[in-house]
Amino acid sequence: MERIAIIGPGAMGMLFSYYLKPVCSELFLIDYLDERAKLINEKGIRVEMKNQVKIVKVKATAHPSEIGIVNLVLICVKAYSTSEALKRANSIVGKDTLVLTLQNGLGNLEAIMALVQKEQVLGGTTSMGANVIETGFVRFAGSGETVLGQLDSGTEKAEKLAELFRKAGLEVKTTEKLESAVWSKVLVNVGINALTALLGVRNGRLLNYESSRMLLAEAVKEAEAVAKAKGIELNYANALERVEEVARKTSENISSMLQDIRAKRRTEIDAINGAIVREAERIGIKARVNEVLTHLVKALEQSYSERI
Known part of the structure; x- marks a missing residue:
C-alpha cells in the first residue's frame, strides 16, 4: 500500500497513524482545523505506550486537495461526521481507492x-x-482484534488490507459477514457506552451495581431482539454474557462516550442506542430502555452550559 490517508486526528486516527506510518510510502492525517494540523506537523504524533512515549512524524493537513489520489482512506471521525468528512476529502478518492471505516x-x-x-x-x-x-x-x-470485511462478495480486498495491518503489528482477521461483525460490536457499545457516560464511571463499574447491571441487560436484550428480527447473526451465542465479558476485560477503560461527555462534546448516541431505537421502530417492535438512554445522553449534551 503506497499512499494512505487517515481522516480524523482523534484517538483512533492517531493510533492507526502510529501503526501504519512504517508500512506505507506516504501517510497523511486529514483534519478540518488548520491550526491543529500545523501543530501535529510540528510536534508529530506522540503515543504513550507501556510508560514510554513514542513519536511518529506524519503529514497533517486541513487541505485534502493538496494530497492527490491515495490508495486507502481510513475514516476515523465520529459517526455523525462521516458524510461531511468524506465529502471534504473527495479529491483524494480515485476509482481504485479503498475506503475503510472502523467507526462505532x-x-x-x-x-x-x-x-x-x-x-x-x-x-x-x-x-x-x-x-x-x-x-x-x-x-x-x-x-x-481488528476485523475487516468488504461490502461486495469475497474477501480478496479485505485480505490484502489485513496483510498490511499485520505487517504493522496489528492483530487482524477478515470476515465474509461484515454486517454481523458490525452489529456484534454495536451491541457491546449499546450496553456499555451510554451507561458509563451517564454514570461517569469506568466500564467495569457497571457490573458492580444492581441497577446499572439491570439497565445494561435490558438495553442489550432489546438490541439483540432487533438483530434477531432483522435476521442478523451475531458473533456470539449469548449477547449479555459477551457484553459483560467485555466490560470486565476493559474494566479500567473510559468509554469514548464518557470521554465525549467529560469534554462536553457531541456524542455518538444516535449511531448506537439511538440507531437501535430507529431500527426497532422500522420493524414494529419497542426498544424502551434504549430510547430512554438515548434521551438522557442527549439531555446531558443539551445542558452542558448549565452544569453545576
Missing part, C-alpha cells in the same frame, strides 16, 4: 456507500483502545 455505531457504511462505489467500501471493527491526552498526544489503552 450503525450507518457509517451506508453513508460512505452513498458517496463511493460499493466495491470500494470496506468496514469492520476494532477492539483497540486509546485516550486523547491533548492535541497530537494519545495514550494507548489496550490491544485487541
